[in-house]
Amino acid sequence: MSINAPRGTQDILPGASEKWQYVEKKLVDLCRRYHYKEIRTPIFEHTELFQRGVGDSTDIVQKEMYTFEDRGGRSVTLRPEGTASVVRSFVQNKVHGSPNQPTKYFYIGPMFRYERPQQGRQRQFVQFGIEALGSDDPAIDAEVLALALDSYREMGLSSLRLVLNSLGDLESREAHRNALIRHFDPHRDELCADCQVRLDQNPLRVLDCKKDRDHPAMATAPSILDYLNTYSKEYFDKVKEYLDVMGIEYEIDPNLVRGLDYYNHTAFEIMSDAEGFGAITTLSGGGRYTGLVEEVGGPATSGIGFAMSLERLLMALEAEGVELPIDEELDCYLVALGEEAEKVSVRVAYQLRKAGIQVDKDYLGKKMKAQFKTADRLGAKFVLILGDREVEENVINVKDMVSGEQKEIPLDDIENHMKKQLLGGE
The missing domain is CATH 3.30.930.10 (Bira Bifunctional Protein; Domain 2)
Structure with a gap:
Protein backbone atom coordinates (compact mmCIF):
# COMPACT_ATOMS: atom_id res chain seq x y z
CA MET A 1 0.00 0.00 0.00
CA LEU A 170 -14.97 50.71 19.85
CA GLU A 171 -17.49 53.57 19.93
CA SER A 172 -17.52 53.85 16.13
CA ARG A 173 -17.76 50.09 15.69
CA GLU A 174 -20.68 49.86 18.11
CA ALA A 175 -22.60 52.56 16.20
CA HIS A 176 -21.85 50.79 12.92
CA ARG A 177 -22.76 47.41 14.44
CA ASN A 178 -26.22 48.65 15.39
CA ALA A 179 -26.70 50.13 11.91
CA LEU A 180 -25.75 46.82 10.29
CA ILE A 181 -28.22 44.90 12.45
CA ARG A 182 -31.01 47.32 11.51
CA HIS A 183 -30.06 47.01 7.84
CA PHE A 184 -29.73 43.22 7.59
CA ASP A 185 -32.36 42.09 10.09
CA PRO A 186 -35.26 42.40 7.60
CA HIS A 187 -33.27 40.07 5.28
CA ARG A 188 -32.19 37.63 8.00
CA ASP A 189 -34.04 34.66 6.50
CA GLU A 190 -32.47 35.34 3.08
CA LEU A 191 -28.92 35.10 4.44
CA CYS A 192 -26.89 31.91 4.78
CA ALA A 193 -26.95 30.06 8.11
CA ASP A 194 -23.51 31.40 9.06
CA CYS A 195 -24.55 35.01 8.47
CA GLN A 196 -27.69 34.57 10.51
CA VAL A 197 -25.42 33.69 13.44
CA ARG A 198 -22.92 36.44 12.58
CA LEU A 199 -25.69 39.03 12.59
CA ASP A 200 -26.06 38.48 16.34
CA GLN A 201 -22.42 37.78 17.21
CA ASN A 202 -20.46 40.12 14.93
CA PRO A 203 -22.52 41.68 12.12
CA LEU A 204 -19.42 43.29 10.60
CA ARG A 205 -18.42 39.82 9.39
CA VAL A 206 -21.61 39.55 7.33
CA LEU A 207 -19.88 41.92 4.89
CA ASP A 208 -17.07 39.35 4.55
CA CYS A 209 -19.36 36.46 3.57
CA LYS A 210 -18.46 34.70 0.32
CA LYS A 211 -21.87 33.03 -0.03
CA ASP A 212 -23.95 36.19 0.34
CA ARG A 213 -21.61 38.62 -1.42
CA ASP A 214 -24.10 39.10 -4.29
CA HIS A 215 -27.15 39.67 -2.08
CA PRO A 216 -28.70 43.09 -2.93
CA ALA A 217 -28.52 44.15 0.72
CA MET A 218 -24.73 43.99 0.56
CA ALA A 219 -24.57 46.83 -1.97
CA THR A 220 -26.60 49.15 0.26
CA ALA A 221 -25.08 48.17 3.61
CA PRO A 222 -24.10 51.08 5.89
CA SER A 223 -20.48 52.14 5.48
CA ILE A 224 -18.26 52.20 8.55
CA LEU A 225 -16.79 55.46 7.24
CA ASP A 226 -20.14 57.15 7.90
CA TYR A 227 -19.98 56.13 11.58
CA LEU A 228 -16.43 57.10 12.46
CA GLU A 320 3.92 37.96 -13.42
CA GLY A 321 6.69 35.85 -14.95
CA VAL A 322 9.27 36.95 -12.39
CA GLU A 323 12.40 34.79 -12.54
CA LEU A 324 14.16 34.65 -9.21
CA PRO A 325 17.98 34.84 -9.42
CA ILE A 326 18.55 31.30 -8.20
CA ASP A 327 22.04 29.89 -8.89
CA GLU A 328 21.54 26.15 -9.32
CA GLU A 329 25.04 25.48 -10.67
CA LEU A 330 27.58 23.41 -8.75
CA ASP A 331 31.03 24.89 -8.08
CA CYS A 332 33.11 21.72 -8.34
CA TYR A 333 32.62 18.06 -9.12
CA LEU A 334 35.38 15.63 -8.14
CA VAL A 335 36.14 12.72 -10.48
CA ALA A 336 38.32 10.03 -8.88
CA LEU A 337 39.63 6.81 -10.45
CA GLY A 338 41.38 4.25 -8.27
CA GLU A 339 41.43 3.42 -4.58
CA GLU A 340 44.14 5.90 -3.59
CA ALA A 341 42.59 8.64 -5.72
CA GLU A 342 39.25 8.01 -4.00
CA LYS A 343 40.85 8.54 -0.58
CA VAL A 344 42.54 11.74 -1.69
CA SER A 345 39.31 13.00 -3.28
CA VAL A 346 37.52 12.63 0.06
CA ARG A 347 40.22 14.77 1.69
CA VAL A 348 40.14 17.37 -1.10
CA ALA A 349 36.32 17.59 -1.02
CA TYR A 350 36.41 18.16 2.74
CA GLN A 351 39.16 20.77 2.41
CA LEU A 352 37.31 22.74 -0.27
CA ARG A 353 33.99 22.58 1.58
CA LYS A 354 35.64 24.00 4.70
CA ALA A 355 36.93 26.82 2.50
CA GLY A 356 33.35 27.69 1.52
CA ILE A 357 33.35 26.03 -1.89
CA GLN A 358 30.42 23.90 -3.04
CA VAL A 359 31.61 20.38 -3.93
CA ASP A 360 30.06 17.05 -4.88
CA LYS A 361 31.51 13.75 -6.03
CA ASP A 362 30.56 10.26 -7.20
CA TYR A 363 29.37 7.71 -4.62
CA LEU A 364 28.17 5.00 -7.02
CA GLY A 365 31.49 3.74 -8.40
CA LYS A 366 30.79 5.10 -11.89
CA LYS A 367 33.38 5.10 -14.66
CA MET A 368 35.03 8.37 -15.71
CA LYS A 369 32.70 9.04 -18.66
CA ALA A 370 29.61 8.53 -16.50
CA GLN A 371 31.04 10.81 -13.80
CA PHE A 372 31.58 13.56 -16.36
CA LYS A 373 27.97 13.15 -17.50
CA THR A 374 26.84 13.54 -13.91
CA ALA A 375 28.96 16.68 -13.51
CA ASP A 376 27.39 18.09 -16.66
CA ARG A 377 23.83 17.34 -15.48
CA LEU A 378 24.56 19.04 -12.16
CA GLY A 379 25.84 22.15 -13.96
CA ALA A 380 29.33 21.92 -12.46
CA LYS A 381 31.49 24.93 -13.24
CA PHE A 382 34.69 22.94 -12.74
CA VAL A 383 35.57 19.24 -12.74
CA LEU A 384 38.53 18.17 -10.61
CA ILE A 385 40.13 14.95 -11.84
CA LEU A 386 42.26 12.59 -9.79
CA GLY A 387 43.86 9.31 -10.89
CA ASP A 388 46.79 7.18 -9.76
CA ARG A 389 49.31 9.32 -11.63
CA GLU A 390 47.98 12.57 -10.13
CA VAL A 391 48.16 11.08 -6.62
CA GLU A 392 51.77 9.95 -7.16
CA GLU A 393 52.77 13.38 -8.49
CA ASN A 394 50.70 15.26 -5.89
CA VAL A 395 48.72 17.18 -8.55
CA ILE A 396 45.10 17.47 -9.67
CA ASN A 397 43.58 18.31 -13.05
CA VAL A 398 41.08 21.17 -13.09
CA LYS A 399 38.77 21.43 -16.10
CA ASP A 400 36.76 24.59 -16.78
CA MET A 401 33.44 23.24 -18.06
CA VAL A 402 32.58 26.49 -19.85
CA SER A 403 35.80 27.12 -21.76
CA GLY A 404 36.94 23.50 -21.87
CA GLU A 405 40.40 24.58 -20.69
CA GLN A 406 42.18 22.07 -18.43
CA LYS A 407 45.08 22.81 -16.04
CA GLU A 408 47.25 20.67 -13.79
CA ILE A 409 47.43 22.23 -10.33
CA PRO A 410 49.57 21.16 -7.33
CA LEU A 411 47.31 19.49 -4.77
CA ASP A 412 48.68 21.75 -2.05
CA ASP A 413 47.49 24.79 -4.02
CA ILE A 414 44.01 23.55 -5.02
CA GLU A 415 42.18 25.54 -2.32
CA ASN A 416 43.74 28.87 -3.28
CA HIS A 417 43.37 28.14 -6.99
CA MET A 418 39.66 27.33 -6.76
CA LYS A 419 38.99 30.40 -4.61
CA LYS A 420 40.55 32.58 -7.29
CA GLN A 421 38.66 30.82 -10.10
CA LEU A 422 35.29 31.08 -8.42
CA LEU A 423 35.86 34.74 -7.55
CA GLY A 424 36.36 35.63 -11.18
CA GLY A 425 39.69 34.23 -12.26
CA GLU A 426 43.34 34.83 -11.53
Whole structure:
Protein backbone atom coordinates (compact mmCIF):
# COMPACT_ATOMS: atom_id res chain seq x y z
CA MET A 1 0.00 0.00 0.00
CA SER A 2 1.38 3.41 -0.97
CA ILE A 3 1.11 6.27 1.52
CA ASN A 4 0.73 9.78 0.15
CA ALA A 5 1.03 13.13 1.91
CA PRO A 6 -2.22 14.19 3.64
CA ARG A 7 -4.66 16.19 1.54
CA GLY A 8 -3.87 19.89 1.67
CA THR A 9 -0.15 19.39 2.29
CA GLN A 10 2.74 19.31 -0.13
CA ASP A 11 6.37 18.29 -0.45
CA ILE A 12 8.72 21.10 -1.47
CA LEU A 13 11.48 19.41 -3.42
CA PRO A 14 14.93 20.65 -4.51
CA GLY A 15 14.43 22.95 -7.47
CA ALA A 16 11.50 24.57 -5.67
CA SER A 17 12.98 24.78 -2.17
CA GLU A 18 15.67 27.17 -3.43
CA LYS A 19 12.91 29.64 -4.36
CA TRP A 20 11.50 29.38 -0.85
CA GLN A 21 14.94 29.97 0.64
CA TYR A 22 15.44 33.00 -1.60
CA VAL A 23 12.15 34.72 -0.68
CA GLU A 24 12.58 33.92 3.01
CA LYS A 25 16.08 35.41 2.99
CA LYS A 26 14.79 38.55 1.22
CA LEU A 27 11.99 38.93 3.78
CA VAL A 28 14.40 38.53 6.70
CA ASP A 29 16.68 41.20 5.23
CA LEU A 30 13.73 43.56 4.69
CA CYS A 31 12.68 43.13 8.32
CA ARG A 32 16.24 43.87 9.43
CA ARG A 33 16.11 47.21 7.59
CA TYR A 34 12.79 48.06 9.26
CA HIS A 35 14.25 46.89 12.61
CA TYR A 36 11.85 44.00 13.20
CA LYS A 37 13.32 41.05 15.13
CA GLU A 38 12.42 37.40 14.62
CA ILE A 39 10.21 35.53 17.09
CA ARG A 40 9.59 31.77 16.97
CA THR A 41 6.54 30.42 18.79
CA PRO A 42 5.28 26.84 19.32
CA ILE A 43 3.43 25.17 16.47
CA PHE A 44 0.63 24.19 18.88
CA GLU A 45 -0.95 26.21 21.66
CA HIS A 46 -3.75 25.82 24.19
CA THR A 47 -7.03 25.96 22.28
CA GLU A 48 -8.33 28.73 24.53
CA LEU A 49 -5.71 31.11 23.14
CA PHE A 50 -7.28 31.05 19.68
CA GLN A 51 -10.85 30.99 21.00
CA ARG A 52 -10.18 34.16 22.97
CA GLY A 53 -7.62 35.78 20.69
CA VAL A 54 -8.99 35.05 17.21
CA GLY A 55 -12.67 35.11 18.18
CA ASP A 56 -15.37 32.48 18.67
CA SER A 57 -17.44 33.88 15.81
CA THR A 58 -14.73 33.47 13.17
CA ASP A 59 -14.68 30.69 10.60
CA ILE A 60 -11.17 29.84 11.78
CA VAL A 61 -12.34 28.92 15.29
CA GLN A 62 -15.70 27.47 14.32
CA LYS A 63 -14.68 25.39 11.30
CA GLU A 64 -10.99 25.36 10.45
CA MET A 65 -8.85 24.59 13.51
CA TYR A 66 -6.95 21.34 14.03
CA THR A 67 -7.86 20.73 17.68
CA PHE A 68 -7.21 17.60 19.75
CA GLU A 69 -6.67 16.42 23.31
CA ASP A 70 -3.17 15.55 24.39
CA ARG A 71 -2.42 12.62 26.70
CA GLY A 72 -3.03 14.83 29.71
CA GLY A 73 -6.56 15.62 28.55
CA ARG A 74 -5.66 19.20 27.61
CA SER A 75 -7.20 20.72 24.47
CA VAL A 76 -4.46 21.93 22.14
CA THR A 77 -4.62 23.38 18.62
CA LEU A 78 -2.15 23.58 15.77
CA ARG A 79 -1.73 27.31 15.25
CA PRO A 80 -4.05 28.62 12.48
CA GLU A 81 -2.45 32.10 12.44
CA GLY A 82 0.49 33.90 14.00
CA THR A 83 -0.78 36.97 15.85
CA ALA A 84 -2.36 35.25 18.87
CA SER A 85 0.81 33.26 19.57
CA VAL A 86 3.01 36.36 19.27
CA VAL A 87 0.76 38.27 21.67
CA ARG A 88 0.72 35.35 24.12
CA SER A 89 4.53 35.31 24.09
CA PHE A 90 4.63 39.11 24.50
CA VAL A 91 2.50 38.79 27.66
CA GLN A 92 4.03 35.60 29.09
CA ASN A 93 7.59 36.91 28.78
CA LYS A 94 6.60 40.37 30.08
CA VAL A 95 8.10 42.05 27.03
CA HIS A 96 5.63 44.91 27.60
CA GLY A 97 7.85 45.89 30.57
CA SER A 98 10.88 46.52 28.35
CA PRO A 99 11.89 50.19 27.98
CA ASN A 100 12.41 49.60 24.23
CA GLN A 101 8.94 50.11 22.82
CA PRO A 102 7.22 49.52 20.51
CA THR A 103 8.08 45.83 20.28
CA LYS A 104 8.56 44.89 16.62
CA TYR A 105 8.51 41.21 15.66
CA PHE A 106 8.46 39.13 12.50
CA TYR A 107 7.83 35.41 12.09
CA ILE A 108 7.97 32.78 9.37
CA GLY A 109 6.51 29.33 9.88
CA PRO A 110 3.83 26.73 9.15
CA MET A 111 0.16 27.34 10.02
CA PHE A 112 -2.73 24.88 9.84
CA ARG A 113 -6.35 25.33 8.77
CA TYR A 114 -8.84 22.66 7.80
CA GLU A 115 -10.30 24.17 4.66
CA ARG A 116 -10.90 23.06 1.09
CA PRO A 117 -7.50 22.86 -0.61
CA GLN A 118 -7.08 24.84 -3.82
CA GLN A 119 -4.28 26.50 -5.72
CA GLY A 120 -2.29 28.66 -3.34
CA ARG A 121 -4.34 27.57 -0.32
CA GLN A 122 -3.25 24.51 1.62
CA ARG A 123 -4.21 22.99 4.97
CA GLN A 124 -0.60 23.37 6.01
CA PHE A 125 0.82 26.63 4.68
CA VAL A 126 3.77 28.88 5.44
CA GLN A 127 3.00 32.33 6.74
CA PHE A 128 5.24 35.36 7.06
CA GLY A 129 3.98 38.12 9.30
CA ILE A 130 4.95 41.09 11.43
CA GLU A 131 3.53 42.57 14.63
CA ALA A 132 4.29 45.99 16.15
CA LEU A 133 3.04 46.19 19.74
CA GLY A 134 2.90 49.14 22.11
CA SER A 135 2.26 52.22 19.96
CA ASP A 136 -0.92 54.12 19.06
CA ASP A 137 0.90 56.31 16.54
CA PRO A 138 -0.68 56.29 13.04
CA ALA A 139 2.87 56.54 11.67
CA ILE A 140 3.56 52.95 12.65
CA ASP A 141 0.42 51.88 10.77
CA ALA A 142 1.93 53.52 7.69
CA GLU A 143 5.25 51.79 8.39
CA VAL A 144 3.57 48.38 8.50
CA LEU A 145 1.74 49.12 5.25
CA ALA A 146 5.00 50.18 3.62
CA LEU A 147 6.79 47.02 4.80
CA ALA A 148 3.91 44.89 3.51
CA LEU A 149 4.13 46.46 0.04
CA ASP A 150 7.93 46.25 0.02
CA SER A 151 7.66 42.53 0.77
CA TYR A 152 6.24 42.08 -2.72
CA ARG A 153 8.00 44.86 -4.59
CA GLU A 154 11.45 43.64 -3.53
CA MET A 155 10.67 40.29 -5.15
CA GLY A 156 9.98 42.05 -8.45
CA LEU A 157 6.17 42.17 -8.36
CA SER A 158 4.48 45.23 -9.86
CA SER A 159 0.77 44.39 -10.39
CA LEU A 160 -0.12 45.32 -6.82
CA ARG A 161 -2.98 47.24 -5.26
CA LEU A 162 -3.22 48.43 -1.65
CA VAL A 163 -6.81 48.54 -0.41
CA LEU A 164 -7.48 50.43 2.80
CA ASN A 165 -10.31 50.94 5.28
CA SER A 166 -10.88 52.09 8.82
CA LEU A 167 -12.94 50.02 11.23
CA GLY A 168 -12.90 52.83 13.80
CA ASP A 169 -12.58 52.61 17.57
CA LEU A 170 -14.97 50.71 19.85
CA GLU A 171 -17.49 53.57 19.93
CA SER A 172 -17.52 53.85 16.13
CA ARG A 173 -17.76 50.09 15.69
CA GLU A 174 -20.68 49.86 18.11
CA ALA A 175 -22.60 52.56 16.20
CA HIS A 176 -21.85 50.79 12.92
CA ARG A 177 -22.76 47.41 14.44
CA ASN A 178 -26.22 48.65 15.39
CA ALA A 179 -26.70 50.13 11.91
CA LEU A 180 -25.75 46.82 10.29
CA ILE A 181 -28.22 44.90 12.45
CA ARG A 182 -31.01 47.32 11.51
CA HIS A 183 -30.06 47.01 7.84
CA PHE A 184 -29.73 43.22 7.59
CA ASP A 185 -32.36 42.09 10.09
CA PRO A 186 -35.26 42.40 7.60
CA HIS A 187 -33.27 40.07 5.28
CA ARG A 188 -32.19 37.63 8.00
CA ASP A 189 -34.04 34.66 6.50
CA GLU A 190 -32.47 35.34 3.08
CA LEU A 191 -28.92 35.10 4.44
CA CYS A 192 -26.89 31.91 4.78
CA ALA A 193 -26.95 30.06 8.11
CA ASP A 194 -23.51 31.40 9.06
CA CYS A 195 -24.55 35.01 8.47
CA GLN A 196 -27.69 34.57 10.51
CA VAL A 197 -25.42 33.69 13.44
CA ARG A 198 -22.92 36.44 12.58
CA LEU A 199 -25.69 39.03 12.59
CA ASP A 200 -26.06 38.48 16.34
CA GLN A 201 -22.42 37.78 17.21
CA ASN A 202 -20.46 40.12 14.93
CA PRO A 203 -22.52 41.68 12.12
CA LEU A 204 -19.42 43.29 10.60
CA ARG A 205 -18.42 39.82 9.39
CA VAL A 206 -21.61 39.55 7.33
CA LEU A 207 -19.88 41.92 4.89
CA ASP A 208 -17.07 39.35 4.55
CA CYS A 209 -19.36 36.46 3.57
CA LYS A 210 -18.46 34.70 0.32
CA LYS A 211 -21.87 33.03 -0.03
CA ASP A 212 -23.95 36.19 0.34
CA ARG A 213 -21.61 38.62 -1.42
CA ASP A 214 -24.10 39.10 -4.29
CA HIS A 215 -27.15 39.67 -2.08
CA PRO A 216 -28.70 43.09 -2.93
CA ALA A 217 -28.52 44.15 0.72
CA MET A 218 -24.73 43.99 0.56
CA ALA A 219 -24.57 46.83 -1.97
CA THR A 220 -26.60 49.15 0.26
CA ALA A 221 -25.08 48.17 3.61
CA PRO A 222 -24.10 51.08 5.89
CA SER A 223 -20.48 52.14 5.48
CA ILE A 224 -18.26 52.20 8.55
CA LEU A 225 -16.79 55.46 7.24
CA ASP A 226 -20.14 57.15 7.90
CA TYR A 227 -19.98 56.13 11.58
CA LEU A 228 -16.43 57.10 12.46
CA ASN A 229 -16.23 59.49 15.39
CA THR A 230 -13.87 62.48 15.36
CA TYR A 231 -10.91 60.56 16.82
CA SER A 232 -11.27 57.69 14.36
CA LYS A 233 -11.56 60.04 11.39
CA GLU A 234 -8.47 61.96 12.42
CA TYR A 235 -6.55 58.73 12.98
CA PHE A 236 -7.45 57.44 9.51
CA ASP A 237 -6.58 60.78 7.94
CA LYS A 238 -3.14 60.65 9.57
CA VAL A 239 -2.47 57.16 8.21
CA LYS A 240 -3.38 58.31 4.70
CA GLU A 241 -1.27 61.44 5.11
CA TYR A 242 1.83 59.37 5.98
CA LEU A 243 1.21 57.09 3.00
CA ASP A 244 0.97 60.17 0.79
CA VAL A 245 4.28 61.43 2.19
CA MET A 246 5.95 58.13 1.21
CA GLY A 247 4.35 58.23 -2.25
CA ILE A 248 2.42 55.01 -1.62
CA GLU A 249 -0.77 54.74 -3.68
CA TYR A 250 -3.89 53.20 -2.14
CA GLU A 251 -7.62 52.96 -2.63
CA ILE A 252 -10.38 53.10 -0.02
CA ASP A 253 -12.87 50.25 0.25
CA PRO A 254 -15.46 50.89 3.00
CA ASN A 255 -16.59 47.25 2.79
CA LEU A 256 -13.15 45.82 3.50
CA VAL A 257 -13.48 43.59 6.56
CA ARG A 258 -10.76 41.41 8.00
CA GLY A 259 -11.77 37.89 9.04
CA LEU A 260 -10.62 38.14 12.66
CA ASP A 261 -12.52 39.76 15.52
CA TYR A 262 -9.71 41.77 17.10
CA TYR A 263 -9.24 44.44 14.40
CA ASN A 264 -10.10 48.14 14.74
CA HIS A 265 -8.97 51.36 13.07
CA THR A 266 -6.67 50.57 10.11
CA ALA A 267 -7.53 47.48 8.05
CA PHE A 268 -5.93 46.66 4.71
CA GLU A 269 -5.32 44.09 2.02
CA ILE A 270 -2.80 43.86 -0.79
CA MET A 271 -4.21 42.50 -4.03
CA SER A 272 -2.62 41.15 -7.17
CA ASP A 273 -3.94 42.43 -10.49
CA ALA A 274 -1.68 40.07 -12.47
CA GLU A 275 -3.44 38.33 -15.35
CA GLY A 276 -3.90 34.65 -14.64
CA PHE A 277 -3.33 34.95 -10.88
CA GLY A 278 -6.75 33.51 -10.09
CA ALA A 279 -10.19 34.47 -8.84
CA ILE A 280 -8.98 35.12 -5.28
CA THR A 281 -6.76 38.16 -5.74
CA THR A 282 -5.83 38.85 -2.10
CA LEU A 283 -2.13 38.37 -1.38
CA SER A 284 -2.07 39.48 2.25
CA GLY A 285 -3.94 41.48 4.82
CA GLY A 286 -3.76 42.92 8.27
CA GLY A 287 -4.66 45.81 10.49
CA ARG A 288 -4.61 47.42 13.91
CA TYR A 289 -6.01 45.73 16.98
CA THR A 290 -6.70 46.57 20.63
CA GLY A 291 -7.91 44.37 23.43
CA LEU A 292 -6.02 41.30 22.25
CA VAL A 293 -3.15 41.73 24.73
CA GLU A 294 -5.65 42.21 27.56
CA GLU A 295 -7.61 39.16 26.37
CA VAL A 296 -4.61 36.92 27.04
CA GLY A 297 -3.78 38.46 30.42
CA GLY A 298 -1.57 41.46 29.61
CA PRO A 299 -1.92 45.21 30.15
CA ALA A 300 -3.84 47.43 27.74
CA THR A 301 -1.59 47.46 24.66
CA SER A 302 -2.46 48.12 21.05
CA GLY A 303 -0.77 46.59 18.05
CA ILE A 304 -0.77 46.37 14.30
CA GLY A 305 0.44 43.69 11.92
CA PHE A 306 -0.09 41.77 8.72
CA ALA A 307 0.48 38.26 7.39
CA MET A 308 1.08 36.73 3.99
CA SER A 309 1.08 33.21 2.59
CA LEU A 310 4.38 32.35 0.93
CA GLU A 311 2.50 29.95 -1.36
CA ARG A 312 0.47 32.86 -2.72
CA LEU A 313 3.59 35.01 -3.02
CA LEU A 314 5.21 32.34 -5.21
CA MET A 315 1.99 32.09 -7.24
CA ALA A 316 2.07 35.84 -7.87
CA LEU A 317 5.71 35.65 -8.97
CA GLU A 318 4.77 32.94 -11.46
CA ALA A 319 1.74 34.90 -12.70
CA GLU A 320 3.92 37.96 -13.42
CA GLY A 321 6.69 35.85 -14.95
CA VAL A 322 9.27 36.95 -12.39
CA GLU A 323 12.40 34.79 -12.54
CA LEU A 324 14.16 34.65 -9.21
CA PRO A 325 17.98 34.84 -9.42
CA ILE A 326 18.55 31.30 -8.20
CA ASP A 327 22.04 29.89 -8.89
CA GLU A 328 21.54 26.15 -9.32
CA GLU A 329 25.04 25.48 -10.67
CA LEU A 330 27.58 23.41 -8.75
CA ASP A 331 31.03 24.89 -8.08
CA CYS A 332 33.11 21.72 -8.34
CA TYR A 333 32.62 18.06 -9.12
CA LEU A 334 35.38 15.63 -8.14
CA VAL A 335 36.14 12.72 -10.48
CA ALA A 336 38.32 10.03 -8.88
CA LEU A 337 39.63 6.81 -10.45
CA GLY A 338 41.38 4.25 -8.27
CA GLU A 339 41.43 3.42 -4.58
CA GLU A 340 44.14 5.90 -3.59
CA ALA A 341 42.59 8.64 -5.72
CA GLU A 342 39.25 8.01 -4.00
CA LYS A 343 40.85 8.54 -0.58
CA VAL A 344 42.54 11.74 -1.69
CA SER A 345 39.31 13.00 -3.28
CA VAL A 346 37.52 12.63 0.06
CA ARG A 347 40.22 14.77 1.69
CA VAL A 348 40.14 17.37 -1.10
CA ALA A 349 36.32 17.59 -1.02
CA TYR A 350 36.41 18.16 2.74
CA GLN A 351 39.16 20.77 2.41
CA LEU A 352 37.31 22.74 -0.27
CA ARG A 353 33.99 22.58 1.58
CA LYS A 354 35.64 24.00 4.70
CA ALA A 355 36.93 26.82 2.50
CA GLY A 356 33.35 27.69 1.52
CA ILE A 357 33.35 26.03 -1.89
CA GLN A 358 30.42 23.90 -3.04
CA VAL A 359 31.61 20.38 -3.93
CA ASP A 360 30.06 17.05 -4.88
CA LYS A 361 31.51 13.75 -6.03
CA ASP A 362 30.56 10.26 -7.20
CA TYR A 363 29.37 7.71 -4.62
CA LEU A 364 28.17 5.00 -7.02
CA GLY A 365 31.49 3.74 -8.40
CA LYS A 366 30.79 5.10 -11.89
CA LYS A 367 33.38 5.10 -14.66
CA MET A 368 35.03 8.37 -15.71
CA LYS A 369 32.70 9.04 -18.66
CA ALA A 370 29.61 8.53 -16.50
CA GLN A 371 31.04 10.81 -13.80
CA PHE A 372 31.58 13.56 -16.36
CA LYS A 373 27.97 13.15 -17.50
CA THR A 374 26.84 13.54 -13.91
CA ALA A 375 28.96 16.68 -13.51
CA ASP A 376 27.39 18.09 -16.66
CA ARG A 377 23.83 17.34 -15.48
CA LEU A 378 24.56 19.04 -12.16
CA GLY A 379 25.84 22.15 -13.96
CA ALA A 380 29.33 21.92 -12.46
CA LYS A 381 31.49 24.93 -13.24
CA PHE A 382 34.69 22.94 -12.74
CA VAL A 383 35.57 19.24 -12.74
CA LEU A 384 38.53 18.17 -10.61
CA ILE A 385 40.13 14.95 -11.84
CA LEU A 386 42.26 12.59 -9.79
CA GLY A 387 43.86 9.31 -10.89
CA ASP A 388 46.79 7.18 -9.76
CA ARG A 389 49.31 9.32 -11.63
CA GLU A 390 47.98 12.57 -10.13
CA VAL A 391 48.16 11.08 -6.62
CA GLU A 392 51.77 9.95 -7.16
CA GLU A 393 52.77 13.38 -8.49
CA ASN A 394 50.70 15.26 -5.89
CA VAL A 395 48.72 17.18 -8.55
CA ILE A 396 45.10 17.47 -9.67
CA ASN A 397 43.58 18.31 -13.05
CA VAL A 398 41.08 21.17 -13.09
CA LYS A 399 38.77 21.43 -16.10
CA ASP A 400 36.76 24.59 -16.78
CA MET A 401 33.44 23.24 -18.06
CA VAL A 402 32.58 26.49 -19.85
CA SER A 403 35.80 27.12 -21.76
CA GLY A 404 36.94 23.50 -21.87
CA GLU A 405 40.40 24.58 -20.69
CA GLN A 406 42.18 22.07 -18.43
CA LYS A 407 45.08 22.81 -16.04
CA GLU A 408 47.25 20.67 -13.79
CA ILE A 409 47.43 22.23 -10.33
CA PRO A 410 49.57 21.16 -7.33
CA LEU A 411 47.31 19.49 -4.77
CA ASP A 412 48.68 21.75 -2.05
CA ASP A 413 47.49 24.79 -4.02
CA ILE A 414 44.01 23.55 -5.02
CA GLU A 415 42.18 25.54 -2.32
CA ASN A 416 43.74 28.87 -3.28
CA HIS A 417 43.37 28.14 -6.99
CA MET A 418 39.66 27.33 -6.76
CA LYS A 419 38.99 30.40 -4.61
CA LYS A 420 40.55 32.58 -7.29
CA GLN A 421 38.66 30.82 -10.10
CA LEU A 422 35.29 31.08 -8.42
CA LEU A 423 35.86 34.74 -7.55
CA GLY A 424 36.36 35.63 -11.18
CA GLY A 425 39.69 34.23 -12.26
CA GLU A 426 43.34 34.83 -11.53
